[in-house]
Amino acid sequence: MAVGAQTDHVDVLIVGAGPAGLMMATWLAKCGVKTRIVDKRGTKVFNGQADGLQCRTLEIFDSFGFAHRAWIESNHMLEISLWNPDEKGVLRRSSRIPDTIPGISRFQQVVLHQGRIERFFLDAINEFSEGKVSVERGVIPTSLEIDEKTVEDPEAYPITVNLRHLSEEEARPKQTATSVNGTVIQDGLFRSNLSPDDTAEMIKAAELNQKADTVEIVKAKYMLGADGAHSWVRKELGFKLEGESTDYIWGVLDIVPITDFPDIRMRCAIHSANSGSVMVIPRENKLVRLYIQLTTTEKIGDQDSRADRSWITPDVILESAQRIMAPYKLSYRKLDWWTAYQIGQRVGSSFSAHERVFLAGDAVHTHSPKAGQGMNVSMQDSFNLGWKIATVVKGLANRSILKTYESERKGIAKALIDFDHKFSRLFSGRPAKDIMDEEGISMDKFKEAFEKGNMFASGIAVDYGRSNIVSKPDPDNEASKAAKLQALASEVKLGMRIPSVKVLNQSDARPWHLQELLRSNGTWRVIVFPGNIDLEGQKKRMNSLCDKLSGPSSFLKRFTPPSARYDSVIEVLTVHAAKRQDHEIFDFPEVLRPYDEVDGWDYNKIFADDQSYHEGYGRLYETFGISPDQGCVVILRPDQYVSYIGELDDYESLDGFFSGFLIPQGETKEPKA
């Protein structure tokens, strides 16, 4: 430990300011947690790099308020074309499928380069933290110690990290080094009209030298290693990535294409008869990305470790693409970025040490970029983790919920690797000439895999297992109970994110997508679905629930700090199935529309499943499989995943669920675990 160095105390230290680290910082800024985020690079990325955004990722962005920025700037991918040799060996479009399965989300998959996505995060972090949190660039950790004796003490800072501030030269990103023979491609994107707000970043980079070579000590309660495939944090923890490297070498070209290929603005999977495969990803600003398999016969060098890539140039990649796409012509005048890679498919052995130091993103899973999954899964790692740490740091929940990070995300990482493995093999193989050609890949099977993969690739299929925050009954012991509770809202799946349709605000008739009400701010939601409140029985059951919710020992009061707003820990929302115009908010118990002596009644808690004037009819009860004659109550986690489904008036089960991990406030703050 450096002598005389300054010591700083933070709740959370984040290492790495790529998408996974930035997502974490966004959560913590939003929840008001004291955070620092450091990155060894001197500037953020300005072009190239991963760039697909899943529907689920856009839903998450929207929950932080910036999905519209990605939606406006990105290229939207609507259709996938599959091109294969016909029986004469001539390239033909064999089929078209929608890129995003219709109906699964209000967003569709889009493409935008990583630099812009990082910009949205940086702006959000700045706004949420009121300027208090910003990425410290040109900073690397040099030592990590964990005091194992205090890891279970909620008040302790068991983590000690030394940070060194680099000089500007040390911190300069070596982006073009991704190509070993190093043709430097002019990066014009950061000067385009899409990125006017990066100027400040560039200036900041030049200021690094002021702190160069100083060292400081940070004591942290929690830490996230989001520092990429070569993660320093992972190595310090002694964790391994398990899995294997593939033989395939891929080239990537980002160009403005000049071509008579008719589907160049579609996402295409092109299999040639004998020259390999190309994946076409149309991008923003007229760019198109080509992923080209450089056939193994061209491969040189050591096959056991990294292959020699010095023979790979943009021309080599282009010529390969031209062979695959013949007889169509392909050339370009503008090259934006290019690279080549040979990637392993690996998953981390462990995702956390003592639930104090966590790993996310490429630090715990690496795979091929073609499926456009890496950045999404990485961001979703820390989207899963951020609110959990925030809730624990704020003393609202006990540490037991932190175990769910590994139990939930490790399975996703494994599924990603399986998907990538299968998909890469199908994509890289030679198309079968006919049904007897067993070594070739069946193009029907490829299409089938592509369609199935689409559901996985949307991010919507994520299904978290049973835990103290996902109240799935044990299917072995409680099969009938599981079926009964799930049947109350048959299309709202326990462990999955809640679907979304439009509902109308009872007070002003404005249509909102249900998910738009579920902003990421760390709050749990109890959604009361009272059904048709014109039915006397339903109204009675709703009132009976509300009597208990408004009682002095209700979980709403018990788990909310006395000085905090009524909806800061658990927010109650209501969506009823009667006609909006037949009711007013004063028809509902006050606990569903709380009173504030400055702001009056809360007009943003009660909604109707009814026809809107301009934006259709969500038909929520029908879509969610909830009977208006029965209703139900759903608990959502702060990340929109479904924790619990229960009977409308079963207050006790709600109370029992929250009592499993929330800490009573205004009393001793001992964790219950």
Added chain:
Amino acid sequence: MAVGAQTDHVDVLIVGAGPAGLMMATWLAKCGVKTRIVDKRGTKVFNGQADGLQCRTLEIFDSFGFAHRAWIESNHMLEISLWNPDEKGVLRRSSRIPDTIPGISRFQQVVLHQGRIERFFLDAINEFSEGKVSVERGVIPTSLEIDEKTVEDPEAYPITVNLRHLSEEEARPKQTATSVNGTVIQDGLFRSNLSPDDTAEMIKAAELNQKADTVEIVKAKYMLGADGAHSWVRKELGFKLEGESTDYIWGVLDIVPITDFPDIRMRCAIHSANSGSVMVIPRENKLVRLYIQLTTTEKIGDQDSRADRSWITPDVILESAQRIMAPYKLSYRKLDWWTAYQIGQRVGSSFSAHERVFLAGDAVHTHSPKAGQGMNVSMQDSFNLGWKIATVVKGLANRSILKTYESERKGIAKALIDFDHKFSRLFSGRPAKDIMDEEGISMDKFKEAFEKGNMFASGIAVDYGRSNIVSKPDPDNEASKAAKLQALASEVKLGMRIPSVKVLNQSDARPWHLQELLRSNGTWRVIVFPGNIDLEGQKKRMNSLCDKLSGPSSFLKRFTPPSARYDSVIEVLTVHAAKRQDHEIFDFPEVLRPYDEVDGWDYNKIFADDQSYHEGYGRLYETFGISPDQGCVVILRPDQYVSYIGELDDYESLDGFFSGFLIPQGETKEPKA
């Protein structure tokens, strides 16, 4: 003229940086015209003031790329409630109507305070001009001279204006002076999270003193007086506002209400039996605006000029509202802004001097704010004018098109005054007790007027008359021709803005609202509707048109400067009615998808009227009343208004239309007029 003062030459000088002036500057920045914009106030407004945004205004904002900012931040008004005394004199909701007529626009009326709207303009101006144009605050013009000998010379700068830079104290806005007895209401809004980007403005205001009391001379080709109801420019020109003042005094309160009135988040018109009327306008940030008629019996002072308003306080206004809204309770803890006004309804005698100096906004029409029209009509004044001046300044069109500013906007201003007059009278009157009560206002008539007024208030109903840029045949002499051409696209009305539905990009299947393709950039559009191109006849007619469009003397080439991009003066868009998947862009003549040697073919010109995967089916041909067996060609002005409708293959009429006012390029630039 000051001795030794500096002289600057600009294409356009704008006086006044309210919404009308800013809209003008936005156009000119977008079109690359050399512009200065000055305002006597030291800062922009931060709260209070006009705040309704019509659907048409949002369409216009979207054409400049910032409608989404207003849409996200604003309060959306969906429903209007009408409240009247029932037969026992008790206040009841008598009916509900949609606030925006369903189907007339993809936007609905919203409310957001003027400070934010000005912010969107300032950001757009900065972006479009790459920082070259910004509002110069604390600057007032002190003299105006027009050299009448050179007003018809396109190269001349006939306008000379002296500008004086004020000291910070002189330039400070006196916003609270709207209440004579001057209770200063704390304005917290500019510190809210909605306005983080105003800090720079505040700092800039403090820097005014550096230039204080310097004078400079500006020579301009054109000038806009957008300097409000007390317009200095108008007075210099010697123009009058014609019309009269009303007796009604209105109070305005912006509060966070605490009330048991159930419709406080709806737009409401409340008529009490004997205590007057309230209009309720729900706003952003929990605010509600109340417009309250302060009954004439309470009026004191000189009735012929301005009434004495010194007795009006927030308490007086609130008590009035409480009487009107009884038996409902109303109070507040937060007051954001308040004012009182007695307004005249007046229209300017002339809208321009020599088509060199123009007036827009409150400088040429004043009226009551209740209908939420003032700011919208003001912005639409300069939206009408901006592209015309830009086109003339750039030497693309002759000066004749400038005459259409007054011919088009004066009628709108008069219609606004008529609407306001009628609406105010109905709103201010006492409700009729029964059918025999002839002095009272019939509530059925009020509802009818409200519903009719809604179409006017949307801004969609604007219908410009026949001119050299609106090719309406003379109905007296050419009735049959008029009917025949209009019938080719029966729902696309000559002189009105083109409606919008979704169409699919032929190249990538992405759905776009047609209007989203019609960005405000100064470009004329020829939209080719070839109909169903699977029909041999339709394809032939399309090809025949395209042969002429691509000819060496085509109007596309003749009116475009040799060095300019192919679509910079006139852009050709195509929307066909065949199935998208049955065609590729290479099925269409190249003039419909122009080739560029760097960017390849243009993928953003050809669209299909077909079913989308995720966003429905626009059914454009059906909605627009165009037969797929016949097709047509439509010419749109740069402001989306319909200039011309003609037969699909009638190239000559298209050429004739443009030849009426565009100037051939690459030749002598003499105006043709």
